[in-house]
Amino acid sequence: MSNPKFPKMLDYAAIKQQFDDSSPESPSESFSAPIESNALHFEDDPQPKPKGLTGSRLRSYAFAVLTRREYSKADLIEKLALYAMDRDEVLKLVDELARENYQSDQRVAEIMLSSQKRKGKGPNRIKLALKSKKIDASLIQEELKETDWNEQAYQLKVKKYGAKVEKEPKLKAKQIRFLMYRGFEIDAIIKAITRKEDEF
Incomplete structure (x- = not known):
């Protein structure tokens, strides 16, 4: 038996409009397709970013950016230029931060070298990665020279294909x-694929 005190059907559209979509548990959301509404897109909107920064505000933002991670000089310039009023001011500020060692391409290069080596990348790939960040590879020239790339290539080969020395030309070519x-040099590659397990 129906209760005359309650309507037979709820007008979900009217309820939704009344509460301006503020309730995430609005009943209509369970029964209807999503309705285009600003309220439904708050989570998709990026955090508001500072705009038109100059002077101390730009400097403060630069420090805030650098506290989160290391940036190459080129990347920091582009990052700050997105929110600065004047690009020339950004260039001067980044030069100053580099002189005072708050920003350092040297540190970025060393971090990249360590990270790329852990990922099994050879010297050529590492140099390309540095170039993409507009970092001079000469900053880590000594570290590149001191790395045993023959050993790096061999360990990567063993991890991927095992220690067996292949005789089949197609497998060797692979x-x-x-x-x-x-990113390994051909000399290191040949040594890696021809090295026997008991050779050191």
Whole structure:
């Protein structure tokens, strides 16, 4: 038996309009397609960013950016230029931060070298990664020279294909292509794929 005190059907659209979509548990959301509304897109909107920064505000923002992670000089310039009033001011500020060692391409290069080596990348891929950040590879020239790339290439080859020395030309070619793609020099690659397990 229906209760005359309650309406037979609820007008969900009217309820939704009344509460201006503020309730995330609005009943209509369970039964209807999403309705285009600003309220439904708050979570998708990026956090408000500072705009038109100059002077101390721009400097403060630069420090805030650098406390989160290391930036190359080129990347920091582009990052700050997005929110600064004047690009020339950004260039002067970044030069100053670099002189005072708050920003350092040297540190970024060392971090990238360590990270790329952990990922099994050879010297050629590492130099390309540095170039993409507009960092001079000469900053870590000594570290590149001191790294045993023969050993790096061999360990990567063993991890991917095992310690067995392949005789089949197609399999050898496959290993060579893999190590070349990873950025190793051909000399290190040949040594890696021909090295026997008991050789040191």
